[in-house]
Amino acid sequence: MGSKWRKAKLALGLKLCVFVPRTLDESPPPSSSVDDLSERLSNAALLSPSNWDACSRLPMTPTPSSHGLRLSRSGSKSSKQTCSICLTKMKQGGGQAIFTAECSHSFHFHCIASNVKHGNQICPVCRAKWKEIPMQGPGLDPLPGRAAINPIGWHQNDALMTVVRRIPPPRRDLSRRHIVPLFQAPEPRVFDDDESLGHQPVLPDQSSSSNTVADTSSVRAVEIKTYPEVSAAARSNSYDNFTVLINLKATANITTQNLSINQTSLPQLSQAPRAPVDLVTVLDISGSMAGTKLALLKRAMGFVIQNLCSNDRLSVIAFSSTARRLFPLRRMSDTGRQQALQAVNALIANGGTNIAEGLKKGAKVMEDRKYKNPVASIILLSDGQDTYTVNSSGGNQPQPNYQLLLPWSINGGDNSGFQIPVHAFGFGTDHDASSMHSISETSGGTFSFIETEAVIQDAFAQCIGGLLSVVVQELQVGVECIHPSLCLGSLKAGSYPSRVTVDRHTGFIDVGDLYAEEERDFLVSVNVPAESSSNETSLLKVRCIYKDPLTKKMVTRESNDVRIERPEIVGQEEVSIEVDRQRNRLHAAEAMALARSTAEQGDLVGAASILENCRRLLSETMSAKSNDRLCLSLDAELKEMQERMASRHVYESSGRAYILSGLSSHSWQRATARGDSTDGSSLVQSYQTPSMAEMLNRSQAMLLGSPSTQRLIQPLWSFGSQPKPR
Incomplete structure (x- = not known):
């Protein structure tokens, strides 16, 4: 076998990775040698966690020699003809398979097979539409209705082809409509072919009614705390901008586990009931993603797939010059996971960067789905500039207007007030941070800046750790003045939509989803009138209305009245440390934006x-003087941003993305991955929840347990993972 193998390599002279995955219900071929080969190919396609560490050693895609076939390339370089895809010379009969299209243009077979793999049936040179396209390789079925084209120069009778032809193809179960063949069928016009929902985990429900009820027994609830800036104010004085802090925290019966990097087995997430998720990942596979980036992206997607449960559904969109849906929304059962891993593992990087097309297709999957899980989100990842612009209004240099690409039900334009968030991840020095931030901001998602591609998995882990712990949905906060002479001044809610009624007695903030143990802080200013004789003044009442994603019931929570004492004389009283802390956060965010x-x-x-002045002002506050950890972390963050403005080159390559990721984090009060140079171990993570930290620890435990990745992975975050101080 070894001698035949060497002869096959010399005869073919191809740089080709052959993956022929085995389905769960297949039996191995009779030949022992074929069994060994098939097993190796199957293992490569599955990218199981035990094999993920092998991916990082490769300069190209994750195809280690122990898990697949990789043939060397030894074609002649003297030919004048050049492949328009890989831009290298080719010569017929020189050991390289060549495909000549009906428009007379020729390409390396493996290059054009990769190009048409995702449905591209247009010549890369003349843009002619082909009626016939090349197969991926011998023994694989062509597209339905398409003729199989035999590439010129393919050796049909050598030992390697004999082995490959004997490997059984994936068996198709005609009773299931969600099987993904290796060669994708044409996409439907409407993406309503999503897999039906599984059994939903629900809490005991006495009634199917969705009427609003008082929350007396729900396991999941929103805790409301209020903090006036001072507890007492002189009776004879009036105050124009008296500040009240509203703190909301989602509670849940979810427990976390202590994790150790040295654990031999990965820790399991808690089994408490949670809302299942519909997740669409929109992944950049343009030419700039080739090599280590694509390998690490595949491993990160493998981590995501392995951590979704059978009631969660996943769909993957891959985009380069065009976009392709790899498979419809499918439940991540054992079979679904295997097929998803196979589809992701087969990705090949080439072409341009059409973020707009990928985003439109991802949004379409969400818009057209027949069934809907309670939680839905889109993850978008790209490392480059969008080379296909979208019409935009105004400006000398029009930028893509991504808001126009999102259906109303996703960007909140249907007046529902809530939307499907797009969590955008930009990494490297060449991605379009402004556009990625715009996408996330428009949809209510976060923007993360991944400076080193090796932390892609950690960034994904933190994100899905939150998505897999949603306990509150469609949260709306209402603030009502109690005293008849009170008026609302401002609602400082960051990026959350807020509004005040005409009489300025009532205000509303649309918050949306909350993860388990996630907090939100809003500052409300009111005018406090003078009192003639009363010993106290009632200021505000806070009401929260939200949907429990499991019971589907609307729940109402109300706070106690916010009151302050009104003595005749008040001594010097310090401002509440909680109010001071949140003022510092807002001042820092405003300085970042400016x-x-x-x-x-x-x-x-x-x-x-501007950043230096903000640091100076923060240092003079009560929080800073008491060594408040949030204040210290804000100072470190502002200092980091200053350093990333040292020159135009530094700002363009990392400063802009770092600041935008910080703005995203503070405006939504949600954790983001950011850069690679801030030591997170010494700083407080204000927004990271226990569920996010647990998933992040799972990722790091797996990665750091691999010797091949210990020198590569430095998961450094904008903040640490300590709980928020109170």
Whole structure:
């Protein structure tokens, strides 16, 4: 076998990775040698956790020699003809398979097979539409209705082809409509072919009614706390901008486990009931993703797939010059996971970067789905600039208007007030941070900046750790003035939509989903009138209305009245540390936004000065003087942003993305991955929840347990993982 193998390699002269995955219900071929080969190919396609560490050693896609066939390339380089895809010379009869299309243009067979794999039936050179396209390889069925094209120069009778032809193809179960063949069928016009939902985990429900009820027995609830800036104010004085802090925290019966990197088995997430998720991942597989980036992206997607349960559904969109849905929304059962891993493992990087097309297709999957899980989200990842612009209004340099690409039900334009978030991940020095941030901001998602591609998996892990722990949906906060002379001044809610009624007695904030143990802080300013004789003044009442994703019931929670004492004389009283802390957070976020705007106008010195002034002001606050950890972390973050404005090159390559990720994190009060140079172990993570931290620890435990990745993986975050101080 070894001698035949060497002869096959020399005869073919191809740089080709052959993956022929085995389905769960297949039996191995009779020949022992074929069994060994098939097993190796199957293992490569599955990318099981035990094999993920092998991926990082490869300069290209994760196809280690122990798990698949990789043939060397030894074709002649003297030919004048050049493949328009890989831009290398080719010569017929020189050991390389060549495909000549009906438009007379020729390409390496393995290059054009990769190009048409995702449905591209247009010549890359002349843009002619082909009626016939090449197969991926011998023994695989062509597209329905398409003729199989035999590539010129393919050796049909050598030992290797004999072995490959004997490997059984994946068996198709005609009773199931969600099997993904290796060669994708044409996409339907409407993506309503999503797999039906499984048994939903629910809490005891006495009634199917969705009427609003008082929350007296729900395991999941929203805790409401309020903090006036001072507890007492002189009776004879009035105050125009008296601040009240509203703190909300989603509670849940979810417990976390202590994790150790040295654990031999990966820890399991708690088995408490949770809302199942519909997740669509939109992945950049353009030419710039080739090599280690694609290998690590595949491993990160493997981690995501392995951590979804059988009631969660996943669909994957891959985009380069065009976009392709690899498979419809499918439940991540054992079979679903295997097929998803096979589809992801087969991805090949080439072409341009059409973020707009990928985003439209991902949104269409969500828009057209027949069934809906309670939680839905889109994950978008790209490392490059969108090379296909979308019409935009105004501006000398029109940028893609991604809001126009999102259906109303996703961007909140249907007046529901809530939307399907797109969590955008940009990494490297060449991604379009402004556009990625715009996408996330428009949809209510977060923007993460991954400076080193090796932390893609950690970034995904933190994100899905939150998505898999949603306990509150469609949360709306209502603030009502109690005293008849009170008026609302402002609602400082970051990026959350807020509004105040005309009489300024009532205000509302649309919050949306909350993860388990996630918190939100909002500052409300009111005018406090003078009192003639009363010893106290009732200021506000806070009401929360939200949907429990398991019971589907609407729940109402109300706070106690916010009151302050009104003595005749008040001594010197310090401002509440909780209020001071949140003021610092808002001041820092405002400074970041102003510095970013100044930097975009070309004034880096002025931008750095804005950040420096903010640091100085923060240092003089009560929080800073008491060594408040949030204040310390804000100072470190502002300092990091200053350093990333050292020059135009530094700002363009990382400063802009770092600031935008920080703005996203603070405006939504949700954790994001950011850069690779801030030591998270010494700083407080204000927004990371226990579920997010647990999933992140799972990822790090797996990665750091592999010797091949210990030198590569440095998962450094914008903040640490300690609980938020109170």
